[in-house]
Amino acid sequence: MIPTNPIALVTSSVLSAQSKFQILLEPFLWKKKDSSSKVSEASAVESVSGFFQRHFGQEVVDYLIDPFVGGTSAADPDSLSMKHSFPDLWNIEKSFGSVIVGAIRTKFAAKGGKSGKTKKASRSSFSFKGGMQILPDMLCKNLSRDELSLDSKILSLSYNSGSRQKNWSLSCVSHNETQRQNLHYDAVIMTAPLCNVKEMKVMKGGQPFKLNFLPEIMYMPLSVIISTFTKEKVKRPLEGFGVLIPSKEQQHGFKTLGTLFSSMMFPDRCPKDLHLYTTFIGGSRNQELAKASTDDLKQVVTSDLQRLLGVEGEPEFVNHFYWSKAFPLYDSSYDSVMEAIDKMEKDLPGFFYAGNHRGGLSVGKSIASGCKAADQVISYLESC
Ligand SMILES: Cc1cc2nc3c(=O)[nH]c(=O)nc-3n(C[C@H](O)[C@H](O)[C@H](O)COP(=O)(O)OP(=O)(O)OC[C@H]3O[C@@H](n4cnc5c(N)ncnc54)[C@H](O)[C@@H]3O)c2cc1C
CATH class of the missing domain: 3.50.50.60 (FAD/NAD(P)-binding domain)
Structure with a gap:
């Protein structure tokens, strides 16, 4: 589960104590590394992994950035350009050096111009009754x-x-x-x-x-599996928007990119006695698997959900959408x-x-x- 704010991140067990210190000390570590002129020359085409590695270390790349970009762009942090994928952070580095200092100062500057309420509303996930259609x-x-x-x-x-x-x-x-x-x-x-x-x-x-x-342009292929399970068949129904799975967890047998807990976020999406899940498979991590049959993907999804949420048996309902060109690769x-x-x-x-x-x-x-x-x-x- 990805923590959704800095305090939740520091108190969570997602990162080791060393990485948490590296995040807190980023303003000082960054300044030390800023003296390298090579960094600014290379930053125009720097990858997302290179940028976050310089600021926060490899563990942050592996366990926060990799699952995040896998779940939101079906890509991997080595292939993505920082300038095009995270232009705000790329510009913050140019203005402030430290990402932490820049983010705090930008936030305070924005608060001066806007009410906090408006800002919060513009950042939350949204959908409509009946879905995005x-x-x-x-x-x-x-x-x-x-x-x-x-x-x-x-x-x-x-x-x-x-x-x-x-x-x-x-x-x-x-x-x-x-x-x-x-x-x-x-x-x-x-x-x-x-x-x-x-x-x-x-x-x-x-x-x-x-x-x-x-x-x-390179495009990332993606399959989306929608599945429902009766509530009593889900032994550990986690609260939250969903799970994103780091590439590294493939070595432990996980094959999906992540799953949105759609009916937790939007209860109108299915009958009250069911949980509805939206699972993403493929992307740059596993381009071949994106093209697999519905039956094969149903097994893949059920296996991952069994380990993550303790689902038992087969889903009540399955729907499958395949996108050969889901996202352009920045x-x-x-x-x-x-x-x-x-x-x-x-x-x-x-x-x-x-x-x-x-x-x-x-x-x-x-x-x-x-x-x-x-x-x-x-x-x-x-x-x-
Ligand atoms: C599986 C998946 C899940 C996603 N989930 C989220 C999410 O949770 N949150 C989020 O913010 N974003 C999400 N996205 C991204 C979101 O869908 C895109 O940002 C958005 O759809 C892009 O809109 P668009 O109009 O640029 O392109 P598209 O939605 O791709 O629309 C382009 C349109 O152009 C049409 N077209 C192509 N050729 C022609 C032609 N010759 N004549 C006429 N029309 C043509 C196509 O038919 C298509 O309808 C997701 C994307 C995918 C694939």
């Missing part, structure tokens, strides 16, 4: 039906600067390929993954606009991805890109990225 459903409800083309695939986009309005033409096809449409807009916010954008045909002023400058070459997105926006007037390939993988970050793109569209239209 409510979010797109409500967005659809608030737009009129003729403003939406649902279940449609964009095949091509064309920009023509002739008129002052509706410079963009989009051609799309319905998912059963029976209907084709040509649509006209003043601006475009693209939120499809870049691997899909690469397949689109883009024209500018009647000439092909080649997207061959978009780099190849790796050491991710600067080139950001540059390519900037180039698309610069060379194509009225074209903006948003989503989890830019500025963060989570739903919250994706929404923030969409809001930023919407502001850019407004500025663009006002300047036309």
Whole structure:
């Protein structure tokens, strides 16, 4: 179980006494290491493991950072770029050196501007009654039906600067390929993954606009197993949001990345006499296992939950979702991805890109990225 605040961390048994001291002494240890000029040169492409190792030691990487990034990005701390995965901490180091000092000072500075209540609310996990699908459903409800083309695939986009309005033409096809449409807009916010954008045909002023400058992105595969057990079959039903399993625990036979205790967080997710669990398998840690059959994964999940929570017997219900490209990998070459997105926006007037390939993988970050793109569209239209 991951402690959710610094006091819980120091009083928990997750880390050895030596690592706890290393965390407390980080402001002093950091200053000692800051004299190396090599560190700042290398930090532009430094891995997540390298960064946290320098500040807090290997045990923190193995037992806190590794399970955290495994559970939130399906990646491993050696492959991830610190700059792109944890930009706030990366910037804190640049400004303050010590992560602990920087985090405390940033928190106090933020408290000066905002009420603590607002800050807390913006950080907690959230969902909706009925699940996350409510979010797109409500967005659809608030737009009129003729403003939406649902279940449609964009095949091509064309920009023509002739008129002052509706410079963009989009051609799309319905998912059963029976209907084709040509649509006209003043601006475009693209939120499809870049691997899909690469397949689109883009024209500018009647000439092909080649997207061959978009780099190849690595994506992490993931399987998600939803399982339920009757409450009496769960002998140790832990409280909390869930468990994240460090890679090192694979040597003790654990195969999953982690499990969310979904019905503990959101009791409306299943009948009262059941516990509902959401388990993640695969990622960079075990790419082949992500592709395994539902029956095989059911056994893997049941075995891990048996050891973690003391579940007995088979789950009452199992559902399986496989994501071949669950998350883009923010790796050491991710600067080139950001540059390519900037180039698309610069060379194509009225074209903006948003989503989890830019500025963060989570739903919250994706929404923030969409809001930023919407502001850019407004500025663009006002300047036309
Ligand atoms: C298994 C899993 C669990 C997750 N859990 C969490 C979590 O607990 N909390 C959290 O914050 N985040 C979580 N995430 C991350 C979250 O899902 C993403 O941050 C979010 O979905 C990204 O939104 P997006 O709009 O950028 O991309 P996506 O949700 O990937 O949407 C892109 C859309 O583009 C569409 N598209 C592609 N090509 C075309 C085309 N040619 N024409 C039209 N449309 C096209 C796709 O069909 C897709 O609907 C999870 C992700 C996965 C895979």
